[in-house]
Amino acid sequence: MNSATVRNLLVRGMLAGLAAGVLALLAAYFLGEPNVDKAIGFEAAHSHEHETEVFSRSLQSTGGLATGVLLYGVAFGGIAALAYCFALGRVGRFSPRATALLLSGCALLAVYVVPFLKYPANPPAVGDPDTIGRRTTLYFLMMLFGALLAIGVTVLGKRLAPRLGTWWATVAAVAAFAVLTGAAYALLPAFDEVPADFPATVLWRFRLSALGIQVVLWGAFGLVFGELAERLLNPRPAEAARPPAVTVPH
Structure with missing residues (x-):
């Protein structure tokens, strides 16, 4: 694969990552943020410390969330595109579109699901601050x-x-x-x-929404990038030129 093709795939990967990031942002806002709000409410009700917020909760759930998710989408899209360049033709005789979907599914499993099942995402108020470095x-x-x-x-x-x-x-x-x-x-x-009195439903929904956001992100990337890669690597033949229309004199 020549450098021009790699560069074109990299650009398409970043664009696909951005598109996937937009969909993941919607999923995070509508699925994840309500559970975060409930966890923050639990933390506020059980904490005797009053901390000053550097950024308001509304800014965190809108501009901060959008910035983080979209930048992550672009970055992971570029990295995934480079991995795609290496994997194409080496994992089997799959089309460019199928290879993108296969790579996305395997990456979701290996990079997110494997660590998630051992160390699942925790909402606010769950987790000991003293162990955050070790857990990370x-x-x-x-x-x-x-x-x-x-x-x-x-x-x-x-x-x-x-x-x-x-x-x-x-x-x-x-x-x-x-x-x-x-x-x-x-x-x-x-x-x-997890605190003994933390609502189990909130914890379950938070972790399920965290997993769902990643499924949306990787699934959308695989579909969008697969289509872009297919059009680049297997362009459709140009349609035969149509004969010029014959003008009938009146």
């Missing part, structure tokens, strides 16, 4: 582990395919992914810092 480090460690493991089992599946066939090689790769992920879950420490 372990979360990013799980992200790195998931990404490297996804690459490793993909290589494993391709090497096993000539001997086992595509189906059983895929089964073996998925099984290896599940076993190694389970081992990591068992070895890494867990944190149970």
Whole structure:
């Protein structure tokens, strides 16, 4: 793949990331923010400390949220586009559109779902401030582990395919992914810092909305970027020129 194609895919990836970020922003605003407000209300009702807000809650839930999500969408879109350039043609004989969807699904699983199941997102009022540094480090460690493991089992599946066939090689790769992920879950420490009186419904809905936002983000990116990549790499043949219209004299 030449540098011009990589550059064009990078630009399209960032545009697709921006479009996906807009959809994720809507999902975050309508699904996530109501649960954040409920968690903040719980925290305010049970806290005796009065902290001065640097930014108002309305600014955080609108301008701050939009800035964070859209910048994240553009950044991850560019990174995903570069990963796509490497993966295209190496993971199987898939079309550019199918490769984009496959990459998005695998990235969602490896980079978000794997660490999320071990260290799920917590709303305000949940979590000990003294352990936030350790929890953040372990979360990013799980992200790195998931990404490297996804690459490793993909290589494993391709090497096993000539001997086992595509189906059983895929089964073996998925099984290896599940076993190694389970081992990591068992070895890494867990944190149970949810207050006993915190509403379980709010916690469940917050975590479900956090997962839903990521599904929207990655799913939209896969669809949009896949279409843009398909048009770039497999352009449609130009339509045959139509014969000029014949003017009939009156």
